[in-house]
Amino acid sequence: MMQSSFVAFCHFSWLCSKQHEMYSYPRPEMMSRRHLIGRSLAPLPSSCRDLSTVITHAAVGSSGEGTSTEMGNNTQHNSSEQNDDPSMFLELMSPIASAKPDQMSASSLAYLGDVLFELFVRSRYVWPSRRMSDLQDKVVSVVRAEAQSIMLQKFVEMFPLTPTEQSVLARGRNANLTASKKSKGANASAYQDSSAFEALLGYTYICDKPRFSEMISWMKKELDELDAV
Numbered sequence: 152m153m154q155s156s157f158v159a160f161c162h163f164s165w166l167c168s169k170q171h172e173m174y175s176y177p178r179p180e181m182m183s184r185r186h187l188i189g190r191s192l193a194p195l196p197s198s199c200r201d202l203s204t205v206i207t208h209a210a211v212g213s214s215g216e217g218t219s220t221e222m223g224n225n226t227q228h229n230s231s232e233q234n235d236d237p238s239m240f241l242e243l244m245s246p247i248a249s250a251k252p253d254q255m256s257a258s259s260l261a262y263l264g265d266v267l268f269e270l271f272v273r274s275r276y277v278w279p280s281r282r283m284s285d286l287q288d289k290v291v292s293v294v295r296a297e298a299q300s301i302m303l304q305k306f307v308e309m310f311p312l313t314p315t316e317q318s319v320l321a322r323g324r325n326a327n328l329t330a331s332k333k334s335k336g337a338n339a340s341a342y343q344d345s346s347a348f349e350a351l352l353g354y355t356y357i358c359d360k361p362r363f364s365e366m367i368s369w370m371k372k373e374l375d376e377l378d379a380v
Contacts, residue, residue: 241360252357257326257350260319264349267356269294271367275374293374300344302373310369316351323350 252260272293276286292298312320324347355363 246357250357252354257319257322257346260351260353261323261326261346261349262353263356264351264353267352268299268349268370271370272374275371296338296341296345299348300341302370303344303348305373306348306366306369310366316355319351319354320347323347326350 246263269290272290276289276293281289307320324343326343326346352363352366355366
């Protein structure tokens with residue numbers, strides 16, 4: 152009886168020692184797993200205040216390269232889409248939003264319309280390539296006052312204008328001519344038409360760009376017919 156009790160006691164002591172070793176000294180495979188897990192996970196930042204930070208941190212891990220690269224690509228893609236937007240270019244090439252063309256002088260409107268029409272004409276004839284002197288002569292033949300006066304007369308006859316647009320034309324005709332234009336005498340009427348033509352383009356470009364595009368499209372068709380002759 153005593154011998155069997157002693158054997159049971161020894162067996163119990165052996166089991167206790169094994170259990171103590173198991174909890175006190177991690178097995179090699181457990182240490183290896185913990186080591187791998189520790190290397191693959193980075194500690195979460197102490198200042199995480201929203202779920203997006205936690206998700207981003209977990210997805211990146213310890214390197215942080217994946218999400219950083221992806222965010223950089225998305226930023227570049229969004230920037231490229233914005234740069235490709237034609238409306239952004241028109242916004243940059245327009246007066247500030249607070250500008251009131253109804254309160255601008257006719258000369259200021261014509262000042263803007265002059266460069267708008269010349270840019271349109273230069274862009275039209277810059278290709279196919281030609282000698283610079285020939286290019287300049289061609290552009291001048293279209294943007295000079297006499298040519299604009301003729302185009303305005305056809306424009307008024309064939310393009311329906313609103314009362315506001317007709318008022319802008321009248322303001323443009325009444326704009327003060329410079330001393331050099333007044334000295335030309337017989338061409339003063341053509342310069343008045345030219346100022347009215349340019350004032351209308353400047354006004355419409357600020358107020359209503361779709362309407363401005365309609366006017367330029369009409370002028371393009373007119374020039375196509377003239378160039379085809």
